[in-house]
Amino acid sequence: MSRDFYLAAYDISQVKRQAKARERLRAYALGGQKSVYECLLTVAESDALLAEMEARLDPVSDRFLLLHLDPRARLLRLGRAAPPRFSDCIYIG
Numbered sequence: 001m002s003r004d005f006y007l008a009a010y011d012i013s014q015v016k017r018q019a020k021a022r023e024r025l026r027a028y029a030l031g032g033q034k035s036v037y038e039c040l041l042t043v044a045e046s047d048a049l050l051a052e053m054e055a056r057l058d059p060v061s062d063r064f065l066l067l068h069l070d071p072r073a074r075l076l077r078l079g080r081a082a083p084p085r086f087s088d089c090i091y092i093g
Helices: 015-028 043-056
Strands: 004-011 029-033 036-041 063-068
Touching (some): 015 029, 015 036, 043 063
Antiparallel strands (some): 004 036, 004 063
C-alpha cells in the first residue's frame, strides 16, 4: 500500500461546516496552516476524504481542493520554519 503526497485546501463560508470539515481533514493531515493541509494518503484514503468532504460541504458556496503532488517533482521551499514550541518533543520531518 503506497502513499502519495497531497495538498488539501478549503474555503468554507459557514463556521459550523468549516469546523466539521477541518476536524475531518486534520484526521488525515500531517500538518498544515489555517485552511491548507499536507496529507500522505493511499488511493482509498484520498477517495474517502473526498467523499467525506463532499458530504459536509455546500457545492454552491464552499470549495475544497485535493491536489495530488507528483512524487518526481522537485520540492521547493520558501521561508523559514518556526522552532518547536515544546522542547520536550521530538519532531521528525
